[in-house]
Amino acid sequence: ENPEYRFRNRSFSGQYNALLAFYGGWLRERAGERGLPFADQWAPMNEHTFVQRRSEPDFSLVPDAIHPAPAGHFLMAFELLSQVNPDRKSVSSISVVPGAKDWRTSPEVSNLVVSDAKDHVTLTHLAKSLPWVVPSKAWKVDGKWDAEPDATVGYRMTVAGHKLSNERIKVAGLIPGNYELKIDGENVGTFSHLALSSKVELQSNEKTPQYQQALAVAELNRERNDVAIRPLRDAWAGIKGLR
Template sequence: MKKISSIILACLGLSLATFGSSATPFEDGDRIAFIGASITHAGTYHWQLQTFYATRYPYKDIVSRNFGVAGDSASGVLKRFDWDIKPFNPNRATVNIGLNDIGYWLYEDNGSVEENEKERRIDSHLESMDGLVKMLTENGVRPTLITLTPVDETGTQARARMVGVNEAIKSFSPKIKAIADKYDAEFIDITGEMERINIEEQKDHPDFTLIGPDRVHPRAVGHLVMAYLILKAQGVSPIVSTVNIDATQPSIMKEENCDVTQCSKTDDGISFTCLAKALPFPVSRDAQYALELVPFTEDLNQEVLTVSGLKKGDYELSIDGEPVLYGSADIFAAGVNLAVNEKTPQYRQAVAVKNAVYAYADLTKQLRNIAKVEHGSLFDNLTDPTIDDRIKCLENEISRLEDTDSAYRNYYINLYKDYIKIKPKQGDMLKEIQPLFDRIYSLNKPVAHTYTIKRLSPES
């Protein structure tokens, strides 16, 4: 793994500054609809965003819901808004949709589709996006338009390359921003930066992909990079807490986003109590490599403890009696970032919050499978269908698919079987949503912890 150099960080900061993005953080009372297609339906970037807000702003009531539908388009969202999204009563929305609209598959190697067909699809997408943003604003929803994730045009995956998709996306992204400006909506550009990261990493690791084996759908690492770029554009606080103590007194030199009390000397060090106003952001195991690609920790996850004036020697930091860190006096004087220390009780609490978010997100993802089926055309010829009517229709479709060799045969067979299994339980599942969400906000309130820094031995 390669670490991000200071030069690359500087370049990254420059590119973020020149994106033309204009977005604001989610605030207390916001109800956010994450609108999209498969990357939203089955993805995790919105889980990461909900986890970040639940841990960084634990006293703000921010509710979000996945409204992705795999295979959908902007025109499709227009059709399903009233029955699918509007009942949630959102006042904010992110909109990340368009790969299906423009027909990303038309760009595969040796594709025979005429250029004017590609242009026609782009023009149609822009028209639908204008209508979608207009409809959202008329319904009291302020949208944040997020440019499309790039396809992996340069990786070694088995699937044919789709050359030119990213240039097409970047060519019409300014028009997406113009739509945002037209309706006083927000805009975040992630396409170019994700493409740049992917290409840069492939120079040293040709088999790497930020996107995935199908060149289209990001995996966990790509979704955390998406979340990072969105959060940076929103200008969220990077501070979990900052504590700076002079051990010679001892005295509190700085406390930010926390309350430090009971600071006193001990025979071999100092102790104090800290009540932070946030929790660190816990990064999932499957997304860890994202930290090698973007400065997430440096920019968004800072829980820094600095203790100057310690006598030379080695020290143990304990929190609530549990050792979490060993270091020299110089290390503590330079400052340690506890946000990445998985041994701390606050990190373990943050993991519990993350797990609660994921339980909530997993249930809503199952409900998206129901929406995916009902948003399709299979039931169009049924008049006021009952659940049994729909199940019978799907059973017939499964039988038909089993006799085909369609590329998406197994996907739709499994989707329809899942619908048959969970549709009768939909009412009970809907009742579970609020308790699951409430659990997130019952677990995310920081508690006071006692810190003890104890000298182990003098410096040798």
């Protein structure tokens, strides 16, 4: 028994998880009757937990048995987004391939230049959005809630970047060799002509300018939660507790 467990004085039914399954089924039926969308959180939370426990027996997305940790919150957000069928599941898809007479590329690409030696390519592309990036820590201030497992664990478990925030580039027809990939002048990696001719995914590449931009936005949102949202919520909870 963990003496630091905040809810050690409370008792929990051993059938609580099964109860949640039945409750989720009931909610699905009610949603169907009312013509409302429904997102199942119970099955994914259990599935990912059971899979992770094969290698980490004590793993939990809900460490205190009540409140999801940041990884659990991320998983819930991912499932909510994926189950309601988002309009866009990719950030960008760049393709440069040789055609019968000239090089063919994606409609969003402009200023394409391929060297005569087929060993150098430049192009212009402006994505319509940023990749989905989460900070490694859910908050910068000390909190009473469990901070582990962190949100990046949920990101990896769900393969969220690939599924809902995909950035890929494909360049075929280059002469054999290794190539530096630069974005806005920044070297984001070296890839073989074979890798480039298949595809290279960039959404989780921390070196890209767009990843750093997205991270800065996520950190601003984290600061908003730390400075404004969470203190206000705690104040409301204190007032509620007086009743």
